[in-house]
Amino acid sequence: MSARTPSATVEDYLKAVWSLQEWDDAPVTTTRLARRLGVGAPTVSETVQRLAERGWLVHEPYRGVTLTATGRTLAVRMVRRHRVLETWLVDALGYAWDEVHEEAEVLEHAVSDRLVDRLHRALGSPTRDPHGDPVPDADGTVHRPDAVLLADLAAGQAGRVVRVDDAVPEVLRECDAAGVALDVVVVAPVALSGPALRAVRVQPVDAPDGDGGA
């Protein structure tokens, strides 16, 4: 139950739990966490137990995990750090949007809240990162735009791109090549691979005036 300073591993686990639930509310199992974190299933089982003892999450054995209020706060803080850092890398240092994820993944464990807040302000207090993901407020509020997977968009229907999952760099480069970028209006079907279609989220719009990309 001790509340010591969380290690980078703890931060990673909590952020992973939160992220797995951001766009999808299927139960967060240890196996999904293992895949996400790139470690073995036994490691996750064990670590999850430690985190549960520390009060960051609740573990229902063989069922899955849920964040406690404390855990969620820490998780959202990590997400904020990650997204502010990605924005900084792109806006201030000229990185491409497919190059920032890995770098931010490491940096997020090393920046103080103070630094993140200054950085955020210096960047003009952006509300979303280069991939369209919302930047949580410093108080932990997250404004999630409701949007559908591009894969689920009915043929002929138009949608404005509001978010592209940044986990797989190849997908981002594929979007670049297809002209799919934030705020671009596309019309289904769009010529993208399956993974890419599931990485892009759009807000349906009425007036299909863009060229779509097909």
Place this chain on the structure above:
Amino acid sequence: MSARTPSATVEDYLKAVWSLQEWDDAPVTTTRLARRLGVGAPTVSETVQRLAERGWLVHEPYRGVTLTATGRTLAVRMVRRHRVLETWLVDALGYAWDEVHEEAEVLEHAVSDRLVDRLHRALGSPTRDPHGDPVPDADGTVHRPDAVLLADLAAGQAGRVVRVDDAVPEVLRECDAAGVALDVVVVAPVALSGPALRAVRVQPVDAPDGDGGA
């Protein structure tokens, strides 16, 4: 002898060894390292042995440690990271010079060389950090200005401040209060505490026209 990716601890130890020799060539003992790193003497003994096995340094038991070429390269890379980061915090984010050390100490383990190089360029390729310490080149070259301790400056002699040790924030704030900043010309004796007099290095100059601070 394996050459795996160095951990943050390894980076800290190597940088500490290098730093203890930057302005002073007394032997680097495990005890000095322990004080510097804030860990116990047994820990240092043990860790130093691991680093020696990995080929980063040579350990002469009961005598002290010396960096190998590989170790020195890594150490200087860490110093470069640290100093570029400090410069960034001050120049781009408005931190005061007594606030950046701790922050950079953590960040230096999380930034890639690529990021540091971009940052360095974005800052205008500075050759020294906010405390006057030289920023090593990307290839590992360090240009150390020869300068004497303010404590050793003969009375009546003038000197231009070229470097202030940033290890102790209080010393930096004391300098602020006394008007001692980089490039300021002071005349000995200067009204500073002992630790501060030993933290400031000056280059003697012929024309004592500044007001000194006494």
Place this chain on the structure above:
DNA sequence: GGTGATATTTCGGTGTGCCGAAACCTGCCG
């Protein structure tokens, strides 16, 4: 309602990095 495939946890084991207590060198001083 049993049974097997699959998911999950337990078990034994490893490397890193830390500690206090105890053993050990080294150099100095009488």
Place this chain on the structure above:
DNA sequence: CGGCAGGTTTCGGCACACCGAAATATCACC
């Protein structure tokens, strides 16, 4: 040159974070 006070290393032990192999639970299908 012996002994003592330092500094230094060795020893036993701990927490974290990982793994593969083995045991165990769950669920879906017959």
